[in-house]
Amino acid sequence: MVSESAPSSNSGLGSYLRLLRSPGAGTLAFWGMVGRFPIAMRSIGCLMLISAVTGSLGEAGVVAAAMLISQGVAAPFLGRLADRHSQRKVLLTTCAGHAVGMALLLTAIGLELPLWAMIAAALVTGCTSVSFTGFMRARWAAFVDQGSLRTAYAMESILDDTIFLLGPLLVTVLSPAAFPAGGLIACAVLTVTGSIVVALHRSSEPMRAREPGGSPQRxxxxxxxxxxxxxxxxxxxxxxxxxxxxxxxxxxxxxxxxxxxxxxxxxxxxxxxxxxxxxxxxxxxxxxxxxxxxxxxxxxxxxxxxxxxxxxxxxxxxxxxxxxxxxxxxxxxxxxxxxxxxxxxxxxxxxxxxxxxxxxxxxxxxxxxxxxxxxxxxxxxxxxxxxxxxxxxxxxxxxxxxxxxxxxxxxxxxxxxx
CATH class of the missing domain: 1.20.1250.20 (MFS general substrate transporter like domains)
Incomplete structure (x- = not known):
């Protein structure tokens, strides 16, 4: 765990720089941002690609909604698995499943398969999308001391705001009329890359707490x-x-x-x-x-x-x-x-x-x-x-x-x- 001994490290704008200078902190912050950039990109990329291929914004909305809902339902259960078996295992497994789900989604859209096929692929994609924001906050809780935790969470919030400012712009640039699949492909690459690097960041891996009965309290x-x-x-x-x-x-x-x-x-x-x-x-x-x-x-x-x-x-x-x-x-x-x-x-x-x-x-x-x-x-x-x-x-x-x-x-x- 990173320890900040100087009292001044707990306040002032310099607290962010002091946090990022800690060994491994900059790497964790950067790749954590990379891994969750698709949060602000997937839905827009899905809407742009499906509407461009099928001409139906209604179908695009249904598929995007299916992906978001499945992600919201699956995320707490994936978080529970991470607490029981380690974030590393869950991140490496889900990023592989997510790559498969995204490939299926791109194939279904590209071949203009029926709506149910696109929804099925979207469900696979959503169910393999961990709550990257939640995982990162759990990692900071394990990585820094209590005095620096507020600064770490503030930095995470700032990064979230930055992502939602730049994400829609990025997916728009990556999904031109000539290649509308570019946005979703970028989402898959960012998710897989960010997941792998964060998973291998051993110093921030949350520890598992065992209850007398053998498993952590829910x-x-x-x-x-x-x-x-x-x-x-x-x-x-x-x-x-x-x-x-x-x-x-x-x-x-x-x-x-x-x-x-x-x-x-x-x-x-x-x-x-x-x-x-x-x-x-x-x-x-x-x-x-x-x-x-x-x-x-x-x-x-x-x-x-x-x-x-x-x-x-x-x-x-x-x-x-x-x-x-x-x-x-x-x-x-x-x-x-x-x-x-x-x-x-x-x-x-x-x-x-x-x-x-x-x-x-x-x-x-x-x-x-x-x-x-x-x-x-x-x-x-x-x-x-x-x-x-x-x-x-x-x-x-x-x-x-x-x-x-x-x-x-x-x-x-x-x-x-x-």
Whole structure:
């Protein structure tokens, strides 16, 4: 485990540089980003390729949805396998299966096979996609000391924002009209390469904690994990509804192209806020920070309902992003403290799946409200999702403050490599 002895290493923007200078940290951060870049690329690449080959955007949407849903369902179970048998084994196995699934998907699309064949291939692809974001956070928990963990999670959040800023642009560049399969092929290469390198990064491999009965306690059995899952679902709903409100706002003013600009501004606000949040050595409990950030997240969505011009909406979009990374960082740090030590891969996978489910629900509800009413209705729906996260984090304070279950505090550790 990397140890930071100097007190100054826990605060300031220099904390990121000090973290990355630690032996192996830069390698882990870079290849972890490579491995999860496809998160922001697969759906768009799938939509672009299928619509280009078949001419049906509807079929493309069905196939992309099948891939996303199967990934969300399978991720916690893959995380559980990683906790029991090591991340290394799961990453190496799933990246091979993912390459096969992607090859089947590309073949089915290229040969214009029936819709059910493309869906079947998409299910294989999704079921072999681990929650790379969750796996990386579990690795940082094993790689750095407690004082540097906040900085590591803040850096992960910043990298996530960067990925969602650049990923759609990258897949668009790699999927020209002459070769629309380029985006999905790049996704497969990035996933396999990132998975292999991270899997072989032995110094960050999480240790397995053994319970007296012989296997780690399940993360899903811990009340604190349930509280964070519900809070993340509420946050995800806000993210999805707010994204729709940005797109609807641009369409209402006959400038649909500016919807992407507004979404990028949200990501910029989140990125800058995450950078600042991670540089501060907070002296208040993480459970209290979750409440504060959830409150700011909710309040920042409200001005979106009143914006009437692009400059005003652009400002509000940046404002709406300022609490995103801090809220997710607080949630990640809390999860590390409440989940069983040997079940972090599973725990983070559950959190990401609930967040993804919330985003999908927010997009669906926000899209309906935006179509039947205005972009303001979608923004109000987002605020409701944030309110759910706030209420859950408030009600769950007693559970979140308890910390890790007693049975998992001093477990007998077994090296995951064995």
């Amino acid at each position: 993360a899903i059995a811990v009340p604190g994990v349930w509280v964070l899952m519900a809070a993340y679902a509420g946050m995800g709903f806000l993210f999805g509804a707010v994204d729709v409100s940005m797109i609807a706002f641009a369409q209402e003013r006959s400038e649909p192209g500016l919807g992407g600009v507004l979404l990028a501004l949200i990501a910029v606000g989140s990125l800058v806020a995450g950078l600042a949040y991670g540089a501060v050595d907070w002296r208040v409990p993480q459970s209290a920070l979750l409440v504060v950030t959830s409150c700011v997240l909710t309040l920042s969505a409200i001005p979106l309902a009143f914006a009437d011009t692009f400059p005003v909406m652009a400002f509000c979009a940046v404002l709406a992003g300022i609490a995103i990374s801090p809220a997710l960082i607080a949630g990640s740090t809390l999860l590390e403290s409440v989940a069983p030590k040997g079940s972090l891969s599973e725990a983070f996978s559950w959190l990401n799946s609930c967040g993804a489910l919330g985003i999908a629900s927010g997009i669906a509800v926000g899209g309906h409200l935006g179509e039947q009413g205005t972009s303001a209705h979608a923004a109000w729906a987002g605020a409701v999702g944030g309110l759910v996260a706030l209420v859950v984090s408030l009600v769950g304070q007693p559970v979140l403050r308890k910390g890790r279950p007693v049975s998992a505090v001093n477990p007998e550790l077994t090296a995951a490599e064995q």
